[in-house]
Amino acid sequence: TQLLEQSPQFLSIQEGENLTVYCxxxxxxxxLQWYRQxxxxxxxxxVTVVTGGEVKKLKRLTFQFGDARKDSxxxxxxxxxxxxxxxxxxGAKTSYDKVIFGPGTSLSVIP
Amino acid sequence: ETGVTQTPxxxxxxxxxxxxxxxxxxxxxxxxxxxxxxxxxxxxLMFVYNFKEQTENNSVPSRFSPECPNSSHxxxxxHTLQPEDxxxxxxxxSHGGGTASYEQYFxxxxxxxxx
Numbered sequence: 001t002q003l004l005e006q007s008p009q010f011l012s013i014q015e016g017e018n019l020t021v022y023c024x025x026x027x028x029x030x031x032l033q034w035y036r037q038x039x040x041x042x043x044x045x046x047v048t049v050v051t052g053g054e055v056k057k058l059k060r061l062t063f064q065f066g067d068a069r070k071d072s073x074x075x076x077x078x079x080x081x082x083x084x085x086x087x088x089x090x091g092a093k094t095s096y097d098k099v100i101f102g103p104g105t106s107l108s109v110i111p
Numbered sequence: 112e113t114g115v116t117q118t119p120x121x122x123x124x125x126x127x128x129x130x131x132x133x134x135x136x137x138x139x140x141x142x143x144x145x146x147x148x149x150x151x152x153x154x155x156l157m158f159v160y161n162f163k164e165q166t167e168n169n170s171v172p173s174r175f176s177p178e179c180p181n182s183s184h185x186x187x188x189x190h191t192l193q194p195e196d197x198x199x200x201x202x203x204x205s206h207g208g209g210t211a212s213y214e215q216y217f218x219x220x221x222x223x224x225x226x
Binding site for chain 2: 033035040041042043044045048088090098099101102103104
């Protein structure tokens with residue numbers, strides 16, 4: 001059983017479209033992070049959300065942490081081919097727990 | 112060099128070989144990690160070191176042997192591997208002295224193929 005679920009598993013869209021991917025759990029997390037991983041490379045940290053209901057923006061990317069701190073979403077506006085990659089969410093229940101990664105959403109943006 | 116570096120980037124080895132993966136971080140972090148990433152599976156944490164001390168061994172087979180001589184360097188010694196060990200091996204580092212850290216910085220990985 002996955003502690004962190006991500007949906008959709010795969011997503012293929014045209015350049016310029018908007019999209020949202022989700023990270024869900026039945027457990028409460030003290031924080032969640034989002035990473036992007038390009039083929040053949042390691043994941044790169046995008047953002048950390050800590051407070052329930054928190055919204056963070058990174059250019060065209062908007063991250064939200066659920067009020068109950070059990071879920072998070074990533075919204076991309078006007079997707080570009082450079083956004084292609086595997087989007088991973090990760091979190092720890094407390095500062096003494098190991099970080100757990102979700103299975104990822106593989107995004108492909110077609111020019 | 113900046114960030115987290117890993118060598119080699121690609122490795123092909125037979126089941127009877129012995130090889131080592133190397134990771135170096137230039138971020139002044141205190142914790143270092145080994146992860147395994149296989150196709151269609153989530154990242155699997157293998158080992159965690161804090162201040163050179165191993166604090167996590169996630170039921171990893173003994174054919175994988177980690178070594179952390181200082182806070183900046185981490186090795187993964189490999190011997191008698193199986194084909195199912197073929198994967199991308201990622202090293203990461205972070206601040207903090209606990210088992211968990213909120214933000215990890217990854218190297219580019221070593222793509223390992225066991226023949």
